[in-house]
Amino acid sequence: MTELAELYGPVADDIPLVGDLLATLGQDQQPLLGEILAYVFRTGGKRLRPALVLLSGKLGAYHRDRLVTLAASLEVVHTATLVHDDTIDQALTRRGLKTVSAVWDSKVAILTGDFLFAQSAELAARLDSVRIMSLLSETVMAMSTGELRQYVSTKEREIDESDYFLRITGKTAALFAMCCEGGAIASEQPDEQVAALRQFGVNLGLAFQIADDVLDFIGTEEELGKPAGSDFRQGTMTLPLILLAEELEPGDPLKTDIATGRNLERVVRRVRESGAVDTALRRADEYAAAAREALTVFPDHPAKGALLGLTDQVVRRSY
Numbered sequence: 001m002t003e004l005a006e007l008y009g010p011v012a013d014d015i016p017l018v019g020d021l022l023a024t025l026g027q028d029q030q031p032l033l034g035e036i037l038a039y040v041f042r043t044g045g046k047r048l049r050p051a052l053v054l055l056s057g058k059l060g061a062y063h064r065d066r067l068v069t070l071a072a073s074l075e076v077v078h079t080a081t082l083v084h085d086d087t088i089d090q091a092l093t094r095r096g097l098k099t100v101s102a103v104w105d106s107k108v109a110i111l112t113g114d115f116l117f118a119q120s121a122e123l124a125a126r127l128d129s130v131r132i133m134s135l136l137s138e139t140v141m142a143m144s145t146g147e148l149r150q151y152v153s154t155k156e157r158e159i160d161e162s163d164y165f166l167r168i169t170g171k172t173a174a175l176f177a178m179c180c181e182g183g184a185i186a187s188e189q190p191d192e193q194v195a196a197l198r199q200f201g202v203n204l205g206l207a208f209q210i211a212d213d214v215l216d217f218i219g220t221e222e223e224l225g226k227p228a229g230s231d232f233r234q235g236t237m238t239l240p241l242i243l244l245a246e247e248l249e250p251g252d253p254l255k256t257d258i259a260t261g262r263n264l265e266r267v268v269r270r271v272r273e274s275g276a277v278d279t280a281l282r283r284a285d286e287y288a289a290a291a292r293e294a295l296t297v298f299p300d301h302p303a304k305g306a307l308l309g310l311t312d313q314v315v316r317r318s319y
Contacts, residue, residue: 015050018071058187076119088151139175155235207287210283288314
């Protein structure tokens with residue numbers, strides 16, 4: 001609780017309520033499904049996305065039960081995407097733990113992810129808000145489009161910075177934006193504040209994903225729960241690698257390594273030795289600064305302070 005209090009300040013005591021609600025989702029389900037849901041929700045993690053919902057809600061009329069329900073809905077969306085992503089990537093572990101597809105099989109994992117998306121919608125529907133349900137639908141579509149864009153890019157090992165930002169806007173920033181905007185809507189904030197929190201979420205999500213992509217190259221296997229450079233191994237071209245590739249001289253053998261996915265250790269070493277990491281982190285800092293700027297419409301408030309603190313945390317962290 002001490003760590004949560006440091007990160008999330010005024011909503012730290014309510015974060016566990018999200019976990020309590022998630023723990024009920026496997027009850028009264030088909031036995032196998034109940035077992036799997038208990039497995040995927042057994043560890044709470046940092047609950048960053050629920051915290052964004054609750055902190056955004058604190059800036060308006062804080063209806064705790066409604067906000068906790070929305071926070072749980074969006075954590076379920078996040079979990080569904082992880083289950084599906086791990087299955088598509090044939091990943092055996094995530095953060096050092098076996099994936100659903102590794103413990104059971106890919107068919108079970110896909111069906112579990114489908115159930116989780118439906119469960120998310122059921123939770124959101126409890127708020128009886130057409131606006132939130134519409135936003136949830138738009139968010140899941142944006143995330144799916146981002147993932148499809150990444151699939152095409154990965155198949156072609158495409159080195160394209162503009163495509164990269166379109167990808168991460170859909171697959172990551174869209175959900176961050178939904179958390180903040182949804183929290184604002186559920187707490188009855190005026191349109192100006194709803195729009196400001198959406199912008200905060202988009203920019204925070206972009207900063208988060210860039211930092212995550214940097215960590216994939218510079219982090220240790222213990223920190224990552226997987227070998228460094230795993231995105232490259234899967235064929236995903238992320239910002240540090242794109243920046244390095246743009247600087248390579250014609251004939252540099254690393255161009256062939258990148259195009260073919262070979263010599264992982266050499267690629268990781270070159271990324272670490274180049275200026276690409278620092279450049280990528282500066283980009284993340286710029287998006288974090290834009291997120292902070294979006295909050296200037298709000299007066300001083302403990303929740304605003306916590307959100308501002310998160311913009312510093314996400315650039316150099318692992319969640």
